[in-house]
Amino acid sequence: MTQPIDAAAALDGIRTDLYIDGHWRSTARTFPVEDPASGETIAEMADAGPADAVAALAAATGAGPGWAATEPRVRAEILRRAFDLLMSGADRLATVISLEMGKPLAESRAEIAYGAEFLRWFSEESVRISGRYSVAPTGGTRLLTMRRPVGPVLAITPWNFPLAMATRKVGPALAAGCTVVLKPAAQTPLTAAYLVAVLEEAGVPPGVVNLIPTSGSAAATAPVLDDPRLRKLTFTGSTEVGRALLGQAATRVLRTSMELGGNAPFLVFPDADLEKTLDGAVLAKMRNTGQACTAANRFLVHESVAPAFADGLARQLGALRIGPGTEPATQVGPLIDGKAVAAMERLVAQAIDDGARPLTGGERWGRQGHFYAPTVLVDVPPGSALLREEIFGPIAPVTTFASDEEAVRLANDTSYGLVGYVFTRDLSRAINVSEQLETGMIGLNQGIVSNPAAPFGGVKESGLGREGGPEGIDEYLETTYLGIAL
Incomplete structure (x- = not known):
């Protein structure tokens, strides 16, 4: 090392x-x-x-x-x-x-x-x-x-x-x-x-x-x-x-x-490999403590696998080691400033008031610095600010869909269009969904898309x-x- x-x-x-x-x-x-x-x-x-x-x-x-x-x-x-x-x-x-x-x-x-x-x-x-x-x-x-x-x-x-x-x-x-x-x-x-x-x-x-x-x-x-x-x-x-x-x-x-900004959907279909999907979700959400325009913002999960996905994501995020970035063992660093922490507190409080339920996190961490615990929320209502705003922090709201058509509709229901993530083992579904997503980039069965050899950019706002x-x-x-x- x-x-x-x-x-x-x-x-x-x-x-x-x-x-x-x-x-x-x-x-x-x-x-x-x-x-x-x-x-x-x-x-x-x-x-x-x-x-x-x-x-x-x-x-x-x-x-x-x-x-x-x-x-x-x-x-x-x-x-x-x-x-x-x-x-x-x-x-x-x-x-x-x-x-x-x-x-x-x-x-x-x-x-x-x-x-x-x-x-x-x-x-x-x-x-x-x-x-x-x-x-x-x-x-x-x-x-x-x-x-x-x-x-x-x-x-x-x-x-x-x-x-x-x-x-x-x-x-x-x-x-x-x-x-x-x-x-x-x-x-x-x-x-x-x-x-x-x-x-x-x-x-x-x-x-x-x-x-x-x-x-x-x-x-x-x-x-x-x-x-x-x-x-x-x-x-x-x-x-x-x-x-x-x-x-x-x-x-x-x-x-x-x-x-500019993003509101990336992370789509999980019922045939997705759950273990690989969770690994991709952690990477897509927690890179840079969630402070990335490419970060997964909305986890849209088929209703048949949503409980297992949410529980698995909560276990993985809850086990991450938080601390100063300069400590070699740290996996989750601080947010950039106090305003960022306050924004996380506001978004989570509003979502809970609207009926969302935290599976892990949901609060500040530590006595100094600008830390916020990795958070997974379920039962997030459709109108929640968590689903409308760019979160730019370690909060993962999980919502469900019942069909491919509903997944695409929910994914595109935003003024942003930078990146989307699609997890499925069905090639036809992967192509059909990817062709309908209104984003400049798509990660298919992977939680990271940035590559110097690829054109990075978005559509819409x-x-x-x-x-x-x-x-x-x-x-x-x-x-x-x-x-x-x-």
């Missing part, structure tokens, strides 16, 4: 400054970074203001032509070096992620492997950007299409996967020849600073990647969104914030990629565009058509 690194050693040397035009800059103001397991401040981060954000955009704009003209193979080698550097420092970075975000060390290491892979994947995609040459149907003209970088990018990332959500945006942007202003979540800026330092060491030129951590996201990014030099906005976060950003982007017709896979680099490329007369 890998030996854990203590907090002091992990944080020693981590930059807490802005990074603009190849220089680390301090600021007059700072904001605290908290360990959610203890509530203690572990670092003070430089606090970017509007002027800093505009300076970062200016640096990205200035570096844009040179980076776009850089040979694809050179861009690819830089991204590959960054991948190697991230993997070689995985133990230290895992401790940093667990300290500032709270997830267990095992999950932090898994995030590093997942997040670093975006750099390797897009290093390979950067040399495969291609156009098209064809003869016009009328025969007198040749049609040529060219691909080129869209331009400077503002990338706004969330706290729940502080490395992977950054590499999923920075990787394809750099591979395409775009420059980036990265605005990480205020809760987890240390991981972003670590990533930027790795990119600098890997050979990314000054101005190509810029970092602006801030405690006032809206104020800092507003002038950047209004600036005609910005050509692309990519955001991962809540649907509510995504709507506001889309409104700002619309005034300048910015290219946008939006990976879960977002616009795709990240990862061959489609991921397209979000950062424009197409130019050239008609050639003969």
Whole structure:
């Protein structure tokens, strides 16, 4: 087993400054970074203001032509070096992620492997950007299409996967020849600073990647969104914030990629392998303590197997070890802050008032930090907020259905459409149900779908565009058509 690194050693040397035009800059103001397991401040981060954000955009704009003209193979080698550097420092970075975000060390290491892979994947995609040459149907003209970088990018990332959500945006942007202003979540800026330092060491030129951590996201990014030099906005976060950003982007017709909220249905059919289904359910629900847009939100179980499924899920979730993410034995870490815990308390209290019954959990855990016990609720009424809102925590509401048609209807009864999970051993049922689900992704007999080689994204109010896979680099490329007369 890998030996854990203590907090002091992990944080020693981590930059807490802005990074603009190849220089680390301090600021007059700072904001605290908290360990959610203890509530203690572990670092003070430089606090970017509007002027800093505009300076970062200016640096990205200035570096844009040179980076776009850089040979694809050179861009690819830089991204590959960054991948190697991230993997070689995985133990230290895992401790940093667990300290500032709270997830267990095992999950932090898994995030590093997942997040670093975006750099390797897009290093390979950067040399495969291609156009098209064809003869016009009328025969007198040749049609040529060219691909080129869209331009400077503002990338706004969330706290729940502080490395992977950054590499999923920075990787394809750099591979395409775009420059980036990265605005990480205020809760987890240390991981972003670590990533930027790795990119600098890997050979990314000054101005190509810029970092602006801030405690006032809206104020800092507003002038950047209004600036005609910005050509692309990519955001991962809540649907509510995504709507506001889309409104700002619309005034300048910015290219946008939006990976927003989810309300994932987890469908269990009567022929499903119960043991494998429960393993998938724990993974789909408890990854990141339930703080993931892909987390299973609604467990829709056929009435014939619902009691056995609910009892089995309660046993497994109730047996998970809760504690600080930095302790190697921990399986469930804290929620990100006190507001998240209060949200869990509200949702469970409302559901119980409406008639739901807890089989395990249903309360805070511990005397310090932001912990909530893994919870399974049955008899959840159809109108419950638990079934309407994105839970973003370790609560599993179980409801039933009587037919395949009812399962699909209940699954689609939401404004979200990011991911769904289907557990069945019947191939025809699997295909029929999957074709009817209104989601951008489906996990068939598995509780995890995220893969750098696959297009990640949703439909309806879960977002616009795709990240990862061959489609991921397209979000950062424009197409130019050239008609050639003969």
